[in-house]
Amino acid sequence: MPEIEQFAAPGSEWWRSAVIYQIYPRSFADASGDGIGDLPGITSRLDSLKDLGVDAIWLSPFMTSPQRDAGYDVADYRDVDPLFGTLADFDTMLEAAHARGIRVIVDLVPNHSSDQHVWFQEALKAAPGSRERARYIFRDGTGENGELPPNNWESVFGGGMWQRVTEADGTPGQWYLHIFDATQPDFDWTNEEVREEFRSILRFWLDRGVDGFRVDVAHGMIKADGLPDYTPPSDADSMGGGEANVPYWGQDGVHDIYRDWHELLAQYDGDRALCGEAWLPTLKKTSLWVRPDEMHQTFNFPYLMTAWDAKALGDVIRESLDDFGAVGAPSTWVLSNHDVVRHATRLALTVDNPQGEGIGPHTPNKPDAVIGLARARAATTLMLALPGSSYLYQGEELGLPEAMEIPDEYRQDPTWFRTKHERYGRDGCRVPLPWEADAPAFGFNDTGLSWLPQPDEWATYARDVELADPNSTLSLYTELLALRRAHGFGSGSLVWEDFGADAVAFRRGDVHVVANLGTAPIALPGDATFLVKSQPFAGSELPVDTTVWFTRG
Ligand code: NOJ
Numbered sequence: 001m002p003e004i005e006q007f008a009a010p011g012s013e014w015w016r017s018a019v020i021y022q023i024y025p026r027s028f029a030d031a032s033g034d035g036i037g038d039l040p041g042i043t044s045r046l047d048s049l050k051d052l053g054v055d056a057i058w059l060s061p062f063m064t065s066p067q068r069d070a071g072y073d074v075a076d077y078r079d080v081d082p083l084f085g086t087l088a089d090f091d092t093m094l095e096a097a098h099a100r101g102i103r104v105i106v107d108l109v110p111n112h113s114s115d116q117h118v119w120f121q122e123a124l125k126a127a128p129g130s131r132e133r134a135r136y137i138f139r140d141g142t143g144e145n146g147e148l149p150p151n152n153w154e155s156v157f158g159g160g161m162w163q164r165v166t167e168a169d170g171t172p173g174q175w176y177l178h179i180f181d182a183t184q185p186d187f188d189w190t191n192e193e194v195r196e197e198f199r200s201i202l203r204f205w206l207d208r209g210v211d212g213f214r215v216d217v218a219h220g221m222i223k224a225d226g227l228p229d230y231t232p233p234s235d236a237d238s239m240g241g242g243e244a245n246v247p248y249w250g251q252d253g254v255h256d257i258y259r260d261w262h263e264l265l266a267q268y269d270g271d272r273a274l275c276g277e278a279w280l281p282t283l284k285k286t287s288l289w290v291r292p293d294e295m296h297q298t299f300n301f302p303y304l305m306t307a308w309d310a311k312a313l314g315d316v317i318r319e320s321l322d323d324f325g326a327v328g329a330p331s332t333w334v335l336s337n338h339d340v341v342r343h344a345t346r347l348a349l350t351v352d353n354p355q356g357e358g359i360g361p362h363t364p365n366k367p368d369a370v371i372g373l374a375r376a377r378a379a380t381t382l383m384l385a386l387p388g389s390s391y392l393y394q395g396e397e398l399g400l401p402e403a404m405e406i407p408d409e410y411r412q413d414p415t416w417f418r419t420k421h422e423r424y425g426r427d428g429c430r431v432p433l434p435w436e437a438d439a440p441a442f443g444f445n446d447t448g449l450s451w452l453p454q455p456d457e458w459a460t461y462a463r464d465v466e467l468a469d470p471n472s473t474l475s476l477y478t479e480l481l482a483l484r485r486a487h488g489f490g491s492g493s494l495v496w497e498d499f500g501a502d503a504v505a506f507r508r509g510d511v512h513v514v515a516n517l518g519t520a521p522i523a524l525p526g527d528a529t530f531l532v533k534s535q536p537f538a539g540s541e542l543p544v545d546t547t548v549w550f551t552r553g
Contacts, residue, residue: 008387017490035449039085053481056103073114103211111217137177158418218276222253238356239279290329336393345402348372358424381547399473437462515547
């Protein structure tokens with residue numbers, strides 16, 4: 001087989017090769033002891049992230065919010081919600097992270113605000129056609145008396161995408177659009193006032209010193225002219241990942257917004273970066289989000305969604321390097337986040353589980369935990385050898401599985417309520433982290449409170465337990481990150497190698513990386529000297545669901 005070499009797009013900016021660790025603030029560490037994580041909690045645990053070896057952290061939203069969608073419903077974009085602390089706590093956290101050489105990215109939620117945002121409250125009081133209503137997407141209803149919604153769009157969280165309001169005089173009135181919950185009205189991004197407001201919000205956080213933004217729903221901000229009807233397929237992923245030509249996803253107009261923001265960020269020093277959350281049907285389309293004058297990174301969701309299959313995984317890696325490389329951008333790699341089933345569980349699924357569906361007490365055919373963890377460790381060992389930037393989600397370094405037995409009364413994801421309990425939603429990947437096996441709430445705080453219950457067996461995943469075990473998932477991640485840095489694997493090229501149809505295999509310089517996704521061991525060269533194994537094994541046969549890095553001779 002001819003050697004095929006693929007290059008990551010060149011460039012020295014930090015975000016091209018960074019390992020970025022996602023913090024979900026409400027579940028990371030809770031200094032106040034109220035059961036919900038906070039900014040002082042993050043500050044107090046930064047040393048553990050430095051020891052892990054990450055380059056940057058991304059914080060899911062901590063801005064003022066009624067928390068109807070765990071903070072993705074922002075009421076004040078320029079302040080910290082009291083649940084999480086204060087702006088001063090944010091500045092302290094930022095300084096402490098920078099002092100440890102860790103960059104900080106914050107979440108920006110521009111597609112929609114909370115219904116408690118002052119603009120939306122003003123819009124509700126104002127008349128149809130007013131300047132206040134024009135900041136959102138208000139329309140008259142259809143039907144004889146406007147009693148039917150303006151079109152047939154369905155919310156990502158279930159139910160219709162339109163909510164009718166009562167006008168100031170008490171009569172039933174117009175409808176407003178909400179891609180997500182009814183408490184998350186969509187802004188009208190064709191309105192220059194909205195654009196100017198977000199420029200100012202970007203400057204607010206850039207002036208404070210943040211290194212960039214993860215941009216929420218970066219594929220939804222512009223809707224097709226005329227808002228034509230659209231019915232998604234019944235097995236669609238909730239964020240629209242698999243569908244082409246959806247009138248509210250991936251419209252061309254979004255790119256002007258990113259070009260504008262790119263210029264704004266370029267006025268600051270330090271290579272500030274934008275990373276788009278855009279679920280799109282193809283990598284080619286995804287790569288349009290990171291053309292040279294747009295965003296710097298975008299999440300590689302096709303990679304995240306790839307099943308545990310050697311051909312599919314090899315293909316998506318090849319395509320990612322090609323398609324992102326063609327526009328001069330690094331590929332990103334990601335296996336878990338706060339919206340998907342944790343990969344230590346997802347990779348062992350035996351039945352289809354569309355994104356947003358979740359797993360709960362009544363889900364049949366629960367994935368096998370041992371297989372799931374082996375695959376997760378193998379998948380990450382492969383991922384961290386790839387050129388480009390990798391995202392880690394808090395807890396995956398402990399090998400945490402999805403929490404599948406959360407009792408109904410604890411559930412908070414709007415998906416659970418809007419689908420009338422048909423879809424469990426995303427709470428199972430959001431359970432607070434275990435830090436110390438013998439402490440209250442496993443060291444999440446010192447009161448023992450936790451907004452979602454932590455499974456008892458998480459004692460075995462606690463950071464202090466794993467720190468003491470050289471074969472733990474935490475030890476594996478720490479080793480991988482150190483080796484990745486030492487070998488400069490975040491950039492450069494890879495050469496594909498052939499270890500049979502069940503392997504994904506390539507070489508980075510003189511380091512060979514082989515993952516076994518099949519059902520039988522794979523013979524490795526007798527002279528292999530192993531740098532890292534995703535799980536311990538003896539001899540030179542690579543067990544199934546295992547990845548190794550090795551040199552020869
Ligand atoms: C994507 C976020 O990741 C998700 O958690 C949220 O519910 C939606 N966007 C709406 O903001």
